[in-house]
Amino acid sequence: MAPERDIPDATVARLPVYRRTLVGLAAAGETTVSSARLAELAGVNAAKVRKDLSRLGTYGVRGVGYEVENLLMQIGEVLGVNVDAPVVIVGMGNLGQALARYGGFSTRGFRVVALTDSDPKKIGKKFAGLTIQHQDDLPKIAKDLDISVGIITTPAEAAQQVADELVAVGVGSILNFAPTVLNVPAHIPIRKVDLATELQILGYYQHRAS
Amino acid sequence: MAPERDIPDATVARLPVYRRTLVGLAAAGETTVSSARLAELAGVNAAKVRKDLSRLGTYGVRGVGYEVENLLMQIGEVLGVNVDAPVVIVGMGNLGQALARYGGFSTRGFRVVALTDSDPKKIGKKFAGLTIQHQDDLPKIAKDLDISVGIITTPAEAAQQVADELVAVGVGSILNFAPTVLNVPAHIPIRKVDLATELQILGYYQHRAS
DNA sequence: CCCTGTGAAGCAGTTCACAGCG
DNA sequence: CGCTGTGAACTGCTTCACAGGG
Known part of the structure; x- marks a missing residue:
């Protein structure tokens, strides 16, 4: 009943695109679709x-x-979009704030349940119904809310430290917006x-073209 | 004197990472680096x-x-980071605003010179020293400022139309944040x-792991 | 002797082309 | 007859392993 194991990375990366396309087709009342149309x-081909x-x-x-x-x-099941995984956003600068307000999480199996920062001036402020908490409280937050995904939107200098903290509190996967390469244990999926x-x-391709 | 042509896509995608790493090494006073250390x-390997x-x-x-x-x-030359390409951000919602305030453009060969939106309520507001203009004025803006890169941060429904407009006014490449597949002429580099x-x-990898 | 540059092998992903089922 | 499912060929990328220069 579970779908086949071991789907190639390249295929996994396309499934969300197919899913989005299918959602559109369903909304338009289409009941079937050929591979050519999809x-x-x-x-793609x-x-x-x-x-x-x-x-x-x-x-x-x-x-x-x-x-x-x-x-x-089937795609929804493979991607786990029904799981409703609790997410913490670490780093409430411009980007963190924009993500906190982003509405696309819920229909993709994620729910932002906590926001943290290490700047005392930001603690207590609210975004999208959530209050920013101090990053030092992450262990308690993670435990109480059973956080499974961490989104890092800190400056590059702080990102590795944050990643280590996220791993330490048991987060299961990480999405990194900081412009730096992060080292995490091999079993933690991470995307940047x-x-x-x-x-x-x-820049390269434009440069080449001219 | 120009570097070799025809660099594989996979290599191009890693050059910015090498560059960032090298900037760090230079700042730390290192003058040489081995392939192993880099x-x-x-x-990478x-x-x-x-x-x-x-x-x-x-x-x-x-x-x-x-x-x-x-x-x-050499990497800077290949990537064209000295070019200072004029950028327009189309769509001044949460994400567009966050990008307008993002400081990382200038050291990477890009300069945000215009912001547009199609919502009359947003026209005239200022972000990071720039005033939001109406998307209908794009042709004039593009001509006056010689825009070469378009960043799309509109809702998915508007993105294709915006992409068409950007192509029509001669933009040379597009960065798309809208969750939709865009059709543009083959000679326009586009990334999403x-x-x-x-x-x-x-979600897939986390799901699998458990 | 260390570390680069690179042939050659290996692997992953893409595309082709067609057999086969509804 | 149309469209899926899939072997097989192909393409491009990665990794190995080592020759050779400083």
């Missing part, structure tokens, strides 16, 4: 869609396509979102 | 560092390593930063 909407979906153990209907609702359910890096990559 | 700091750097036409010194300043200069996708990918 591929077009998701910006049709063979890739079929190979990716076959990894889920999903079976489409030959001659017809895939059932939208069924596919949504790095604006400066993305811009510089663009 | 690899450790950048979180030493052979990869050597192969990547060899693509730049850079030559390290056998038995010693690479000269930090020289390497920085997608928080919801990253979270869902984490």
Whole structure:
């Protein structure tokens, strides 16, 4: 009943895109979709869609396509979007504040339940219904709220320390917005979102083109 | 004198990380660095560092390593960080505001010179010394300021339209924060930063681990 | 003797092309 | 007859391992 194990990283990275596309199709009242159409909407190639979906153990209907609702359910299960994982955001600067107000968490299986910072001037302020707490209280917060995901939006200098603290209190995965490479134990999944890096990559291609 | 052409995508994506690491080493007064040390700091494998750097036409010194300043200069040139490309941010919601205040652009070859939105209530407000202008004025703004990069921070529904407008006014590359796949002409480099996708990918790995 | 540069091997992901089912 | 599922070929990236220069 659980879907196939060991889905390739490249496939996992595309599943959220398929999911978003399928949500749109469902909202538009579509009940089935072919790999060709899904591929077009998701910006990939049709063979890739079929190979990716076959990894889920999903079976489409030959001659017809895939059932939208069924596919949504299966992808949702693989990604764990029904889990409602408690999230803490560490670092309430510009970006932390923007994320605290971001509305996209709940429909993706995450719920921001705590905000922390180490600047005493910020403690007690409220964002999106949550009060900023001191980073030193993380152990208690993590225990009380059973935090499973940490989002790091501190300056680069503080990020490794924060990552260590998150790991120490038992957080299960980390999303890092600080522009630095973090060392965490191999069993903790970590992903980074790095604006400066993305811009510089663009810089290369633009530079080349001219 | 220009570095080698045709650097693989995977290498390009790592250059900003090497650059950041080298900036740190330079600040710490280091003048040379071995591939092993650079690899450790950048979180990759030493052979990869050597192969990547060899693509730049850079030559390290056998038995010693690479000269930090020289390497920085070469990577900077490849990435075009001295270009100071004018950037417009389209969509001044939470994220757009956070990016407008973000300080990391200038040292990476980018300068935010304009902010736009389509909500009349936001026009005229100021962020980081810039006044929000109406998105309808984009053609004039782009012409006057010679905009070369567009950052899209609108809701998903508006993003394709905005992308079309950016392409129409001659923007050379696009960074998309909206959670949707954008269609742009093949010659326009585009990258996406997608928080919801990253979270869902984490969701998969965390889910799997338990 | 250390550390780079690089052929060669290995691996992962993509794309092709078609058999086979509804 | 259309569209899925998938072997097989292919492409690109990573890693190994070592020759060779300083």
